[in-house]
Amino acid sequence: MGDLSGVALVTGASTGIGRHLVEGLAARGMAVAGLARGEDRLRTAMDEVAAATGGRTLAVAADVTDRASVEEAVGVVREELGPIALLVNNAGLIDEFEVPVWEADPDQWWDVVSSHVRGALLTVRTVVPWMVLRNSGRIVNLASGMGTRGAPDYSAYSVAKTGLMRLTESLAGALEGSDVRAFDVAPGVVDTPMTRSMHVWQGFTDWTPPEKVVELVAAIAAGELDQWSGRFVRAGKDDLDVLRATTPADAARQLRLQPYGDTDPLA
Ligand SMILES: NC(=O)c1ccc[n+]([C@@H]2O[C@H](COP(=O)([O-])OP(=O)(O)OC[C@H]3O[C@@H](n4cnc5c(N)ncnc54)[C@H](OP(=O)(O)O)[C@@H]3O)[C@@H](O)[C@H]2O)c1
Secondary structure (H helix, E strand, O other): OOOOOOEEEEEOOOOHHHHHHHHHHHHOOOEEEEEEOOHHHHHHHHHHHHHHHOOOEEEEEOOOOOHHHHHHHHHHHHHHHOOEEEEEEOOOOOOOOOOOHHHOOHHHHHHHHHHHHHHHHHHHHHHHHHHHHHOOEEEEEEOOHHHOOOOOOOHHHHHHHHHHHHHHHHHHHHHOOOOEEEEEEEOOOOOOHHHHOOHHHOOOOOOOOHHHHHHHHHHHHOOOOHHHOOOEEEOOOOOHHHHHHOOOOOOOOOOOOOOOOOOOOOO
16 A cells, blocks of 8 residues: 655644554555654554554654744654654544533633634644645645534534634645645544544534545545645545545635625625
8 A cells, every 4th residue: 555655744643533543654655753742642542553554654753833843843854754744633622512612611712712823823834834835845734624513512523623714725825836735634433532522423423534634634645636725625625636626616615704795895
């Protein structure tokens, strides 16, 4: 399966989707650095993936919301593995209390937003300048359907994922004309510690196979979906061959206001 090369940095790599991504990218030939806060679980996960795939992995413990620790972690990755070709912003939290906005604990609420938005901002500002210098690289931000509409019980998460989509679009726009690209990848509904903690998914069985997320991210890493830069693709629903053959136009798969009709002055 070794059809990829170069170095990937995956945040939130110690469990769930991040761990699946590390495994899938390592199995396809990338050297993969995994980042998360809890060092023991991260190290164990990276060692297990290396043993299972025969690939090269590296554990860099850090909090994505902490500027100094992100800068240090990225420095270690560059030193140990080389320049980063693929950055996957996957780390992030979900609302701990499933309550309406006005009942939310402001600190916990803000921590959720920060984990997705400040986290991605800090990795982007540390990794992307090097990609721009090399005129090569891809950034994947883990998106969600909850970023495309309000979510009454998960308002922080919804705000965070909407913000992250805006960050992707702004980043892709600023990178236009270069060979560095940025994408929103929605993973579907994957069976992970996060989804297991959410009441909306209790009793749910139609999980998206994690391999679908891996396939999509691997195709992005291979440069097969570059025309989707700045846009939203969805594992388990989007067909890879259709995505490869399609060039989206206008604001397809981007967040916009819907006009109320032909007479809408904002249309
Ligand atoms: N699962 C789904 O169906 C689904 C659907 C849509 C979108 N997503 C998105 O996909 C991503 C992964 O989801 P998941 O379900 O795999 O989540 P998860 O099971 O909760 O795993 C989250 C990972 O992120 C790490 N993490 C959390 N906060 C961090 C921080 N501040 N700094 C560094 N690492 C941090 C965690 O490790 P530590 O706690 O040790 O740091 C863990 O490795 C998230 O962005 C999520 O919003 C998931």
